[in-house]
Amino acid sequence: MTNWSEETIKVAETELALIKGGAGKPLLIFHDELGYPGWMAWNGALAETRTLLIPLQPGFGKTTRVEWIRTYRDLAGFYSQMVREMRLEPIDVIGFSAGGFIAAEMAAADPKIFSHMVLVAPMGIKPNEGEILDFFALTIRHHLRATVAEPDKTPEFDQIYGGEMTPAQFEAFEDARAETARIGWEPFMHNPSLPYLLRGLTTPTLLIWGTRDSVVPRGCIDEYRRVIPGAQVVELAGVGHRPEIEDALSFERAVEKFLMA
Amino acid sequence: MKIGYFTERPYRWLPEEEVLKNHSFFAVSNRFFDAEKAADDYNYYIDENCYAEELGFDLVALNEHHGNPFCMGSVMNVEAAVLASRTKRVKIVLIGNPLPVIKHPLRMTEELAEIDLISRGRLVTGWVRGAGSEQFFNNANPAYNREMFNEAHDFIVQAWTRPGPWRYEGKHFHYRHVNPWALPYQKPHPPMWIPGVISPETVKWCAEHRYPYIGLGTLLGPTCDLWDFYADEAARHGYQAGPENFGYLIPTVVAQTQEKADDIANNFVFGGGQNAFSRPEFTMPPGYNSKSAIRMLAKQPTGSWLGVSGEKLAQHLESGEPEQVDYDDVRRKLIAGLEKVKRNYQVIAGTPESVLAKVKTILRILRPGVFIMFSVQGPVSNEERRESMRLFAEGVMPGLRQYAREIDLADAFERTPGSVDLRNDTRERVVDRSPLQELGLR
Numbered sequence: 001m002t003n004w005s006e007e008t009i010k011v012a013e014t015e016l017a018l019i020k021g022g023a024g025k026p027l028l029i030f031h032d033e034l035g036y037p038g039w040m041a042w043n044g045a046l047a048e049t050r051t052l053l054i055p056l057q058p059g060f061g062k063t064t065r066v067e068w069i070r071t072y073r074d075l076a077g078f079y080s081q082m083v084r085e086m087r088l089e090p091i092d093v094i095g096f097s098a099g100g101f102i103a104a105e106m107a108a109a110d111p112k113i114f115s116h117m118v119l120v121a122p123m124g125i126k127p128n129e130g131e132i133l134d135f136f137a138l139t140i141r142h143h144l145r146a147t148v149a150e151p152d153k154t155p156e157f158d159q160i161y162g163g164e165m166t167p168a169q170f171e172a173f174e175d176a177r178a179e180t181a182r183i184g185w186e187p188f189m190h191n192p193s194l195p196y197l198l199r200g201l202t203t204p205t206l207l208i209w210g211t212r213d214s215v216v217p218r219g220c221i222d223e224y225r226r227v228i229p230g231a232q233v234v235e236l237a238g239v240g241h242r243p244e245i246e247d248a249l250s251f252e253r254a255v256e257k258f259l260m261a
Numbered sequence: 262m263k264i265g266y267f268t269e270r271p272y273r274w275l276p277e278e279e280v281l282k283n284h285s286f287f288a289v290s291n292r293f294f295d296a297e298k299a300a301d302d303y304n305y306y307i308d309e310n311c312y313a314e315e316l317g318f319d320l321v322a323l324n325e326h327h328g329n330p331f332c333m334g335s336v337m338n339v340e341a342a343v344l345a346s347r348t349k350r351v352k353i354v355l356i357g358n359p360l361p362v363i364k365h366p367l368r369m370t371e372e373l374a375e376i377d378l379i380s381r382g383r384l385v386t387g388w389v390r391g392a393g394s395e396q397f398f399n400n401a402n403p404a405y406n407r408e409m410f411n412e413a414h415d416f417i418v419q420a421w422t423r424p425g426p427w428r429y430e431g432k433h434f435h436y437r438h439v440n441p442w443a444l445p446y447q448k449p450h451p452p453m454w455i456p457g458v459i460s461p462e463t464v465k466w467c468a469e470h471r472y473p474y475i476g477l478g479t480l481l482g483p484t485c486d487l488w489d490f491y492a493d494e495a496a497r498h499g500y501q502a503g504p505e506n507f508g509y510l511i512p513t514v515v516a517q518t519q520e521k522a523d524d525i526a527n528n529f530v531f532g533g534g535q536n537a538f539s540r541p542e543f544t545m546p547p548g549y550n551s552k553s554a555i556r557m558l559a560k561q562p563t564g565s566w567l568g569v570s571g572e573k574l575a576q577h578l579e580s581g582e583p584e585q586v587d588y589d590d591v592r593r594k595l596i597a598g599l600e601k602v603k604r605n606y607q608v609i610a611g612t613p614e615s616v617l618a619k620v621k622t623i624l625r626i627l628r629p630g631v632f633i634m635f636s637v638q639g640p641v642s643n644e645e646r647r648e649s650m651r652l653f654a655e656g657v658m659p660g661l662r663q664y665a666r667e668i669d670l671a672d673a674f675e676r677t678p679g680s681v682d683l684r685n686d687t688r689e690r691v692v693d694r695s696p697l698q699e700l701g702l703r
Contacts, residue, residue: 136546
């Protein structure tokens, strides 16, 4: 397993918690709306050739809440400041779910900020068909379960949620849910102007989606592809909202191939 | 002490099984709504509140919930306006307007001022955050609930007291032209009472503002804790809290016989009762409860109001897949559970004599300046509801008034809340816990 560490960096006038691991060219990773789930096998695989930088979102516990961040666009602006201050641009990025929303907002505001953009089951655009699951109207347990197609066949899912929850874990999830509500309650997990601002984006973009995703419908992927015509799509059969742990090998292959191109 | 009357104005024509199947009142489909029956009920409940005035109650209390047959008061200010015109003497107490859910404090100042003017100064206006389910129904961001509550409250007080026009640029609310023509009849504005369940933040806020806190059927022991906390906070602000700072509302049924009272009181658990107000996923939306409130909930093993309870918190963590349910068995369990609730003094049911004795005990423990009878839920007939009110007014109220005088329960109209200075920098006690032990409650 690759070594990783947690450190605190001062960016955008904020003490930001950052997971850092691996070696090589930096790769920025935005976790999803439930928070950083821990270092998984796919992290280790990518970290063999890349330095993974995983900021822990403000308001999710480790990094304190940033008062002025009231929308995903604000959050994207915050992370753009981080990228500038760390002199990382252009950088490759992977965004998961709401993390994809963040990356897309950053690319829309600054088309040169990313050299490659991987969006895994991204939110951010209203789907042309279907709806993003209203996970705010679910208990945390049901929300967690909805993120994978087959929990029993996804060993790493146990590391995220093994069926029991300590009060500390519950509080961490509640922090994540509260902050996600704060910035994504209405319009729900999308920004109506985002597709217009993404039009014509030439950043190489990869969209990854599992065919059994019950959180983000295929309609979101179709909309992203419509506004970013050059975007590639990799569809993983039988996989839910967490392709990176449900079919880690296919996920890693797709990402590595795309980033090396 | 003031004695009040309150009903949730339940929709009484809902098949109980639909609530049980749905595991809550909230989110039962409105295809079960019958306009003719609801029209009868809305008019009946207005009449019932007028009847409370005839019977000698000092105040009638109204509340508001959304999308929920548990309480038909979807727009409480409409009912309050009707009562402002129909009644002559009673105070009209709103417990309360859900400010973060309505999201329009300027309009609220106008609506309430009109009610206060029509009633010629009989409005007592209270504020609430709105139940969890209301955040969903009104798409009100739960993570900003407390901020919006505070900002809306502060804005309303300003709009009622600072001559306009002026401009307002806040965090959540923005108005170009604040100059409501209709201002309240009462000066500087109507009294404000704040109802609550468990949130220490609300209690702290009340104490800071010297607003009376109305406990909504909370368990006696934890209520004592909350009121001690209020009194501690009051002392930090330099005043001695007393009965004028507290009110208590409790489900109450009075009948000619204990058996009849118990029979009627079973309707408090119709469909699951307060515990079934909304399912866990709607009761605790993200960011709605502070961490300290969640921790406090976890410590409170029984007792609930509008589905907020330690049990619900556990379900929030653990609720699994829906299971096969025997609804007759559920009903039996609900009624069996009610016995414990009665023993805890969370539902009072009996003859006038037994109810008087129990409510006197509550008064002795909590020393509230306001006691509010919460009338029965479920499909209970107009006649039984009125009989319970009448027996309370004739057989319980006089004894309560006398006892309140004996133990000096001054209300918020007799003594301005927050007007008593601390003596020697130490606060006096506000509750009497000694009967709790005798009752086996703590």
